[in-house]
Amino acid sequence: MASAPQPQLPLFYKDLLPLNSNEHGDWKVSPFDNADFLAETHAIPLTVDEFVDAQRDYPIVFTAGDNPLPIALMGLNEGVNTYIGDDGKLVADVYVPAYVRRYPFILAKLQQDSDDMSLCFDPTTGVVGANKEGQALFDGGDPTEYTTNVLEFCKNFEEAGQRTKAFLEELKKLDILMDGEIAITRSDAPDTPFVYRGFRMVDEKKLRELPTETVETLNKNGMGMLIHAHMFSLNLMRKLFERQSAQGKVPAPNANGAAVPTAS
Template sequence: MASAPQQPQLPLFYKDLMPLNSRDHQGWKSKNFDDASFLASTHAIPITVDEFIDTQRNFPIVFTSGENSLPIALMGLNEGVNTFVSDDGKIEDNIYLPAYARRYPFMLAKLREDSDELSLCFDPSAGVVGEFDEGSALFDGDQPSETTKNILDFCQKFEESGQRTKAFIDEINKLDILMDGEIGITTQENPNNPFNYRGFRMVDENKLRELPTDTLENLHKNGMLMLIHAHLFSLNLMRVIFARQVRQGKGPQEVTQAAQG
């Protein structure tokens, strides 16, 4: 069972990719993760535009820096800190878990450079796909089982949502309304020395207000204005996430000390 050709850099969470097929994986099963420990040291998770409304209830939505900006949900403000996963790997109840995390360890990937065809693959290192006694069968004979069909459907919808996300990013880039973001958060203990967070992008509200009326009307009609407002409203949660870090003993000072220790 050979792994798929390795990409220069695999996506977040994935340590390896193996194409799923009935020849090599006959009798294999998929089971649920016992916990969310694979998320524990991840502070930012990619999201799609279809998730903005659900995401903004729990997490700040910002955009990555660089040429190919992506929307991400912040589950922590510091590298390696996820305030929604406990020390024993349990994820907090009643929060929206982004689809990117829910599809793991599966994903659609190109196996050949000369083809745009996508194949259903999985990360064998995740430990939830294999020759188990319990779990959901991935094949019924040499045909995909209902479980595999559902996984494939979910991954296909995720890819389609990714295309809509790219179109959204292309549009706001064309409008030139993104700017480098910065937020300073002070504490009662140290009110004159704020913790400054940079390295992300956000919509510039001044540029948004200055857009021509017909442009704003078009953004409203195609649903993009609602997404932009969801992003902007969610930024108020930056301070909420910071407070969660502090309560959990994962504030920036503690994080720095842990890294040095």
Template sequence: MATAAPANNLPLLYKDLMPLNSNEHGKYRTKTFDDAKFMEGHHAIPLTIDEFAQAGRHYPIIFSDSENPVPLVLMGMNEGVNTFMDADGKFTSPVYIPAYIRRYPFLLAKLSPESEELSLCFDPTSDGIGAYETGDTLFEDGKPTETTKNILKFCEDFETAGARTQSFVEEIKKLGLLMDGEVAIQQEGREQPFVYRGFKMIDEEKLREMRGDELRKINQNGLLPLLYAHLFSLQLMRDLFAAQVAQGKAPQVTEAPAA
């Protein structure tokens, strides 16, 4: 989950990337977002394993259907649907906000593919940073303020958690615990259920059938609680679908991928 080098394929939520520096951005300030409209159109957000316990109380946790699966929280069951936000981009109820969202508009990125060093960058299209009259200053006398140091620390911690998450995914792939996910949700008054595919999930049957020594190993290295946090969270898919229906956002097709 470490951020790739800035390129045309920018990370989710980011429309552009620029390295933060005192020469060009000496008068820049950062301010709290009034809304989260930068999330508009996104229903699945990356998650680190450090957040499974908290996030799993509010959202279903799935894995992307890709060569290198990434844990995701679902904020809606269909593309472009976010049941937790209103039309103004404000969260409608107190829920856990994933670190990926809280990090925006900043991130650590390589300035070139050859570089090993990560630099603090930001999305210049964001309303959260600019040459404003109010807000938290990022530089004083050409040096980073406490605000900038805290932002850098948060981004570094996120990258560290991302590395742990990559290791976790590699381990469960090695154990053969990931399977193609599918959930069928029957809506009252419809003959056919809505079938969601296009994601990965833990194979619960294979987990139950693991040898005692293997099970003991994944329990000792902390994997087992994470696997069950994911499995328990899947029960929220039906609640998420019901919220979509209540908001008039039910899909009009009988099959649609979750992510």
């Protein structure tokens, strides 16, 4: 079975195989027993379609660099995910980003010089195979309803990704992103703040200074709602810090009183 071209695999994915009825006609997919693949990931890619739902549970920030992308923070330090319970599963009643729900499937290019994309999966997960109990992927050579739904979900995710890219391009044109910095002081160490950097966020001052007609356009095209969802979500930084602190996963500040940058 030939793997799809993979010069650089996305987060979580360790290998990719194109799904086809010839090789996988009798294969099935079973649910993940736990969220181990997510347990040491503190930041999850997010699309703009998810901002309103995700901002209720996670701080939404943007990655550093020339091409920022939105991410939902599940922890404030590398390797820390505060939303994985002692049973290894994602805690209940929180929004699960589409990037997580899509795994182990993905749309990928089989030929780098073509825009055509095929439904692929990560065979290393152990949840897709010939001797599995669960959802059948094919029925007599045709995709089952499950597989059709997976394909549709992945297509919708790619389309949301294009909308996200357009949103970020507009933010860059407006020049309202700034390097972020969040300082959090713990009551038992008031003189030693934990300072988190390495991400980008909307500059509230620049946002307020935008021309009235620009603000009206942002409100009409939906960008205003997305910007404010991001900004409101930043209030969860302290709550996330408290979750991490309660779990004993806050590292000691360094000599400058700053925690290691995490969201780059």
